[in-house]
Amino acid sequence: MNICSYSVDDYMRLVKSFHGSIAPGLLVGGYMVDLAVKQMDEGILFDAISETSSCLPDAIQLLTPCTAGNGRLRIMDFGRFALSLYNKESGEGVRVTLNYKSLDEWGEIKTWFFRLKPKREQDTAALRDQIVEANHDLLSLNKIVINKDFFSGGKSKGTIKICSGCGEPYPENEDKLCGACKGINPYSEFNGSLIPGARQLKIAGK
Numbered sequence: 001m002n003i004c005s006y007s008v009d010d011y012m013r014l015v016k017s018f019h020g021s022i023a024p025g026l027l028v029g030g031y032m033v034d035l036a037v038k039q040m041d042e043g044i045l046f047d048a049i050s051e052t053s054s055c056l057p058d059a060i061q062l063l064t065p066c067t068a069g070n071g072r073l074r075i076m077d078f079g080r081f082a083l084s085l086y087n088k089e090s091g092e093g094v095r096v097t098l099n100y101k102s103l104d105e106w107g108e109i110k111t112w113f114f115r116l117k118p119k120r121e122q123d124t125a126a127l128r129d130q131i132v133e134a135n136h137d138l139l140s141l142n143k144i145v146i147n148k149d150f151f152s153g154g155k156s157k158g159t160i161k162i163c164s165g166c167g168e169p170y171p172e173n174e175d176k177l178c179g180a181c182k183g184i185n186p187y188s189e190f191n192g193s194l195i196p197g198a199r200q201l202k203i204a205g206k
């Protein structure tokens with residue numbers, strides 16, 4: 001079965017060049033996007049939500065016009081392996097997730113998804129084969145309507161002001177401070193100087 005307009009091999013080549021490796025999550029993600037896109041009426045302008053920051057955002061960006069940079073993909077890092085596509089105007093759409101209850105039939109996929117074995121002990125080729133064989137059979141599809149508060153549709157981005165904390169330009173908000181000065185600062189040092197009170201964000205995998 002193709003993944004959107006790509007053969008599986010072509011999609012895997014695309015994934016390798018964009019993502020760096022052919023991650024199983026991107027292969028499953030490809031079928032998730034494929035299933036979701038097929039539910040959207042042709043010619044409908046849709047936006048996307050990824051409920052995890054790993055793998056799925058890249059499948060969405062490779063296979064739809066929705067990217068993080070063009071504002072049509074929202075990454076809401078709930079840690080759930082799910083994505084939604086929805087009509088920009090009505091908020092109606094579909095949510096696709098991996099149906100973990102189906103995994104007893106697919107041992108390699110179950111081992112990968114639930115991290116039952118360290119990566120090096122997993123059989124990568126068998127895993128890939130099972131994902132391709134199972135394709136949409138692995139997935140759950142639900143209809144959704146997006147909460148209006150989550151629409152960005154046509155909202156003005158506001159005027160650019162100079163932050164009273166750091167002196168850098170940012171889109172104006174009620175606090176008169178940029179996001180970093182409000183406390184979400186990834187840097188603990190700047191040009192060799194410590195930033196007092198900077199909250200150290202946990203870096204994934206460290």
Ligand code: ZN
Pocket residue numbers: 163164165166167168177178179180181
């Ligand atoms: Zn600032």
